[in-house]
Amino acid sequence: MVRSLILLLILAGVSAMRAEMAPATTVVIANGQVPAGVELAKTFMRHRGIPDQNLIVLDLSTEEAITWSQYSDTLLNPLRRRLLAAGLLTGQLAADKDVRGRQDYLPTAAPKLSWIVLMHGVPLKIQPSGIKVLGGGKPGIRGDQACVDSELALLATVNLDPEGAKPNPWFQQRALAAADSAEIIRTARLDGPTPADVLRAMQGAWRAEAQGLRGRAYVDVGGPYPDGDTWFKNAAELTQQLGFPTDIENTRQQFGGKARSDAPAFYLGWYSQKAEGRFALPSVQLAPGAIALHLHSFSAGTLRFDSAGWTPWLVKQGAAHTSGNVYEPYLTFTLRPDLLIQGLQQGMTVGEAAWYANPAVSWQGTILGDPFYRPFARDISKQLKDFQQKPDELGAYAVIRAAHLRPKDESAQALADLDAAQRRTPSLPLAFALAQARQEKALPLVWNPQVWAGLDKADDGLIWEVALFFEKKGLKEPAKRALQGLQGRPAWKDDPEFKAHWDAVAR
Numbered sequence: 001m002v003r004s005l006i007l008l009l010i011l012a013g014v015s016a017m018r019a020e021m022a023p024a025t026t027v028v029i030a031n032g033q034v035p036a037g038v039e040l041a042k043t044f045m046r047h048r049g050i051p052d053q054n055l056i057v058l059d060l061s062t063e064e065a066i067t068w069s070q071y072s073d074t075l076l077n078p079l080r081r082r083l084l085a086a087g088l089l090t091g092q093l094a095a096d097k098d099v100r101g102r103q104d105y106l107p108t109a110a111p112k113l114s115w116i117v118l119m120h121g122v123p124l125k126i127q128p129s130g131i132k133v134l135g136g137g138k139p140g141i142r143g144d145q146a147c148v149d150s151e152l153a154l155l156a157t158v159n160l161d162p163e164g165a166k167p168n169p170w171f172q173q174r175a176l177a178a179a180d181s182a183e184i185i186r187t188a189r190l191d192g193p194t195p196a197d198v199l200r201a202m203q204g205a206w207r208a209e210a211q212g213l214r215g216r217a218y219v220d221v222g223g224p225y226p227d228g229d230t231w232f233k234n235a236a237e238l239t240q241q242l243g244f245p246t247d248i249e250n251t252r253q254q255f256g257g258k259a260r261s262d263a264p265a266f267y268l269g270w271y272s273q274k275a276e277g278r279f280a281l282p283s284v285q286l287a288p289g290a291i292a293l294h295l296h297s298f299s300a301g302t303l304r305f306d307s308a309g310w311t312p313w314l315v316k317q318g319a320a321h322t323s324g325n326v327y328e329p330y331l332t333f334t335l336r337p338d339l340l341i342q343g344l345q346q347g348m349t350v351g352e353a354a355w356y357a358n359p360a361v362s363w364q365g366t367i368l369g370d371p372f373y374r375p376f377a378r379d380i381s382k383q384l385k386d387f388q389q390k391p392d393e394l395g396a397y398a399v400i401r402a403a404h405l406r407p408k409d410e411s412a413q414a415l416a417d418l419d420a421a422q423r424r425t426p427s428l429p430l431a432f433a434l435a436q437a438r439q440e441k442a443l444p445l446v447w448n449p450q451v452w453a454g455l456d457k458a459d460d461g462l463i464w465e466v467a468l469f470f471e472k473k474g475l476k477e478p479a480k481r482a483l484q485g486l487q488g489r490p491a492w493k494d495d496p497e498f499k500a501h502w503d504a505v506a507r
Contacts, residue, residue: 022372023049026115027088029079031060034121036195041119043199044190047206048372056082064124064302071126071148072101080105080155088113089156099131100144102159110182111156115351115371116149118189120198123148124303124366125326146362147300147326149187153361157183165333165360172339172356174346186355188371192315193306205320205350205373208289212383213375214394214401215265215287217246218255218279223271225331228295234338235268238345243380243405245433255279257491260461262429263287263397267314268337270295275306275313278461285318287394289375291341291350292319295334300324300366311368321350321369323358333360335367349374380405387421396421396430403437411441419446426450428458432466439473447478455485460492467501476505 028050030041041055060074080103083089090109097103128145144162154160169180176184192198208214217239221232239246244265249255254269254277261284269279273296278284286292293299294310300323302308306316311324323335336357343353351371358365380402387395399421403414415437422430431451438446455463467482483502486492 022114024051024054025088025113026050026117027054027056027083027113028117028119029075029122030055030057030119031062031121031123032057033060033062034119037119037121040190040195040198040202041117044117044119044202044370047202048370053086060121061123062121064304065127066123066125066148067127068100068129068131068144071123071151072097072103075123075148076152076155077101077103079152083111083113083155098159100129100162105155105158107156107158107182110178111185113156113185116152116155116185116187117371118149118152118187118191120191120195122189122191124191124300126151143327145327145364147364147366149189149366150361150363153184153187156185160362162362165363168355168358168361170355171359174348174352174356184361186351186371188351188354188367188369190370191303191366191368193304193312194316197306197316201315201318201320202370204286204288204290204318205370205375208287208320209374209377211288211386211392211394212378212380212398213265213287213289213291214383214397215244215263215290216260216397217244217266218249218259218261218264218268219246219266220249220254220269222249222251222253223295224252228270228331231336231338232268232270235341238338238341239266240404242341242345243401245400245404253277257281258461258464258497260459260465262459262462263394264292265290265397266341267292267294267319268341269293269310272296273298273309275310279317280313282317283460286314287397288318289320289373290318291321291344291375292317293322293324293335293337293340295337297325297328300326300368303366303368311366315368319369320373320375321354321367323354323365323367325364326366327364329360329364333363333365335359335365344375347374347376387425391425396425396427399430400433403433415441415443422448422451426454428454428462428466432462432469435469445473445475452481452485455482458485460486460489467505471501471505480505 028041030038089111091107094104126146128143142164219236221229223229236246236248259278261278265287292314299309300311303312306313314322339357340353343356350373354367383398403418406414418434426448428451431448463482463485467479470479492498
């Protein structure tokens with residue numbers, strides 16, 4: 001209580017300016033034993049205008065899991081010394097250490113530090129120490145095992161007992177009182193199976209920031225716990241409000257092998273340990289700038305092996321932002337997908353939105369991706385102009401999203417916009433969106449046959465949906481034409497369901 005009162009007196013009025021100071025008050029931590037991570041750090045810093053002197057290279061373990069003594073001796077203590085010397089922290093660091101090797105620290109003024117970004121090669125998690133502590137605690141959430149990122153969020157305050165989760169003051173808050181914002185330094189990580197994967201994910205974020213996040217949303221609500229299902233249902237409502245066509249998987253299974261999966265701008269799923277189902281296929285690449293996560297207890301137990309869990313797999317597939325847990329987090333303390341989308345809807349960066357959605361610190365969660373990425377920096381009107389002037393493979397999704405964003409009394413204009421776009425720049429997604437929209441209004445079918453020319457590059461699930469759409473309408477020839485686009489693809493020709501539909505339209 002005394003400490004909080006002192007901080008309130010020292011730090012009054014500081015927090016309001018911190019967002020504007022983000023590049024100058026962001027430090028980037030790299031491992032000197034991993035040169036590729038250092039180079040990635042420099043690339044990120046150049047793009048975001050972070051001063052060169054804010055790169056801190058430490059001699060760290062090359063293992064993902066480290067002990068508390070390794071964390072303290074090679075990361076926390078040296079980092080605090082470097083930040084004190086740079087004037088980004090103000091306080092006293094004593095020679096005395098606690099039982100986990102942390103030097104005693106007393107802050108004496110507000111930190112000039114807003115973000116800590118950890119790079120590929122920096123250890124990921126701290127192993128449980130086995131140190132016994134006195135006192136109670138809520139059963140089931142004890143232990144000092146932690147994500148390095150989440151533990152480092154507390155480096156600007158006195159050393160706290162790392163047993164169990166601590167409340168995150170940023171949770172569902174856009175702004176904080178000075179004392180609270182000074183005690184928590186938000187963290188993010190640029191990491192993944194390989195440096196190339198990390199670079200591709202970063203560049204995807206930057207492309208989407210410049211051109212707009214374009215694509216569709218895919219949300220899985222068939223998990224094992226009602227609370228989690230509610231979060232994902234709420235998230236699906238929000239992606240629809242944002243204008244993204246949203247497919248929802250309602251069963252206990254993942255999206256199936258025949259599910260549509262073109263241009264995933266959002267993938268929000270649960271609940272399997274390893275990547276499986278449609279979005280575990282290497283052929284299903286996420287859209288540049290994609291927001292993707294899969295909620296599971298150990299989804300980020302490692303980031304080095306894409307076959308080990310959803311978090312590294314999603315980075316490999318191009319996720320500009322994802323998250324995961326290094327040890328059992330318990331559902332209550334996991335990042336909320338609905339609050340993440342809500343934060344983005346409110347104009348936050350992905351880093352801000354992730355911390356808005358994250359209930360706990362000194363715990364198990366890691367937040368991956370460029371924290372300054374703004375997926376909606378380029379508004380939809382500018383995206384439409386881009387598509388008219390220089391169409392690319394994702395521009396059609398901007399047109400479709402714009403149509404979804406029109407109010408109901410402008411539905412005729414939405415149809416006209418879709419029609420004009422698919423005539424000018426034919427594509428299967430556009431033609432199908434127009435056909436579905438006209439069907440909903442019981443209008444005659446409009447179909448541009450030029451779209452068949454690009455069938456070899458189209459998503460399997462999209463082609464399958466188109467085929468079923470025409471077959472249901474009794475139009476065998478276009479249904480057959482769509483199914484022909486799947487005949488030569490692996491896993492389709494011998495599939496019994498495919499064969500049954502082929503027989504139905506081919507005879």
